[in-house]
Amino acid sequence: MRNPFRPTFGASPYHWAGRSVVLEEFARSLDGYPGEPSRSLVIDGARGIGKTVLLTELEDIAAQHGWIVLRATGRGNSVRTLIDTTIPAKIAELDPPAGRTVTAVQVSGFRVDTELLDVADPVPTLGTRMRDLLGLLRGTGVLITVDEVQDADPDNLSDIAVTHQDLIRDEHHVALAMAGLTHGINRLLDLPGTTFLRRARRFELGPLTDEDARAILLATAAESKPFDDDAADLAVDIARGYPYLVQLIGYLAWNRAGDGITRADVEAVREETIRTMGSQVHAPSLKGVPPAQMAYLRAMADIGGEEVSSSEVAERIGKKPNEATDTRGKLLDRGLIEAPAWGKVSFTLPYLGEFLRSDNRSTRIS
Ligand SMILES: Nc1ncnc2c1ncn2[C@@H]1O[C@H](COP(=O)(O)OP(=O)(O)O)[C@@H](O)[C@H]1O
Ligand SMILES: [Mg+2]
Incomplete structure (x- = not known):
């Protein structure tokens, strides 16, 4: 008998529950028109909250609707990989549908001077490759997913976003779903060229019921x-x-x-x-969290309890409440803390307080 639970990042669970708002809305959008807002999704949340497996579910839904799914990795030059490898492979897989009439450009009635037309093949871009692929589809579209956006190269992300927007403008059936840690997503939305993603459907994943x-x-x-x-x-x-x-x-x-x-x-x-x-x-x-923010988190942990007053935290790190606002804002932006009520802060991740307290203890001992 094998253990049916899968406590592994990125591994889809044997039994799925929750997130139905996202799944249903996305499924509905695929039957809609080009440019449906829910065809552009931005998903953020903490590590282990279920972003990757949600992307996988979205890919499955798209595939069930007959859509082509392209996965762009957050790492490396993802646009190059799409242009050189992923999209050409999909194009090769797809037999052009039978009965397609655009077999070749029919040039009848006048002579074409091949010499004059002999310009070098234009270098393929993400846009031209996508158009080649979309040209092979009838009534369906292409979904691109990008995971781990926080690690991605900003130029690549801009490229993907701008291409997506161009294709929508030309009435193509395209969808884009991006997922990442909260601070990475916030950074993504600040990039030049990704402004339109601010109008995308944004889902911040919280705990399951x-x-x-x-x-x-x-x-x-x-x-x-x-x-x-x-x-x-x-x-x-x-x-x-x-x-x-x-x-x-x-x-x-x-x-x-x-x-x-x-x-x-x-x-x-x-x-x-x-x-x-x-x-x-x-x-x-907590990797890479600067010392001032760590001090803030430690103070929250030391005070203890579910919700902590932010002025009490400020006092504990020896600051006036308004002097700690900046640090508090950065932690909110990182998605490490939340503001459940006015003047209150709490940890986003369960047991982070316990972790910080035990961490404190072991540092003191060593
Ligand atoms: N809706 C869900 N139902 C059941 N298990 C889930 C669900 N969402 C996530 N999980 C499980 O939680 C773990 C973390 O999911 P993952 O997508 O890797 O998180 P993230 O990408 O946000 O770090 C995995 O073991 C996954 O199977
Ligand atoms: Mg993940």
């Missing part, structure tokens, strides 16, 4: 080692709607369980779940 988290746990384990009600309650509680934690707690509890998953199994793996969250999510999320 407890109901969805429970549905995932129950359905994923049902065929092999079903959860008791009590065990599911506790697992939902620990996961706090965070998709990576849902998969992780399910995975670890499943490994430990006998024929079915009990509350004791879940309780026994709580620590390991939170510790793994620390190394897989918290530590990488």
Whole structure:
């Protein structure tokens, strides 16, 4: 028997729940007209919140509608790869539909002086390649997805965005879905040439509802080692709607369980779940955060509790409330904290406070 949970970044879950607003809206937009706003999607959120697997779902929906899906990597020269490799491969795959009439340009009645027309082939651009591909399609379109936008080269992103907009202007059926960490998405929207993406549908992924988290746990384990009600309650509680934690707690509890998953199994793996969250999510999320922002986060962690007053945080780092506003703004922009109410801040990632406190402790010891 294999463990049915998949606490692996980018790995699509065996049982899906939630995000139906995005999926339904996107599916509907594909049946619509060129330039439907929901054909341009920008998805942001924290590590492990489910951006990559959501992109995969969108790709599946597009494929089911007969659309061609092109995946652009966030890394390297993604536009070059599209032009030189990905799009030509798709073009080669597609047999031109039977009965197409534009077999060749019919030049009858006058002589064409080939000498005069012999200009060098224009260098293909993303736009010309896309038009070649779109020219082979009837009634469907092309979706481009870009993941890990925060790591992408700004010129590449601008290129993709500008081409997308041009194709829409010419009434082509194209869709673009981009996903990345919050601060990367904010930077993307500030790039020259991507202004129109500010009008794209933006979805900020938050936690799943407890109901969805429970549905995932129950359905994923049902065929092999079903959860008791009590065990599911506790697992939902620990996961706090965070998709990576849902998969992780399910995975670890499943490994430990006998024929079915009990509350004791879940309780026994709580620590390991939170510790793994620390190394897989918290530590990488804090990489590159400048000292002033780290001090702010540590102060929040030391004060403790779900919501913390921002003036109390400021005081703790030895600043007047207005002097800490800038740091607070940068952390909001990074998506590490949220402002749940006026004058309040809270951590976006579950257990980040605990992580920072234990991190503090271990630094002191060493
Ligand atoms: N809607 C969902 N239903 C079930 N599992 C999900 C869902 N969204 C994400 N997951 C799981 O959460 C984990 C993190 O998802 P991923 O897309 O890699 O996050 P991100 O790209 O935001 O870092 C994966 O194990 C994935 O299977
Ligand atoms: Mg991802």
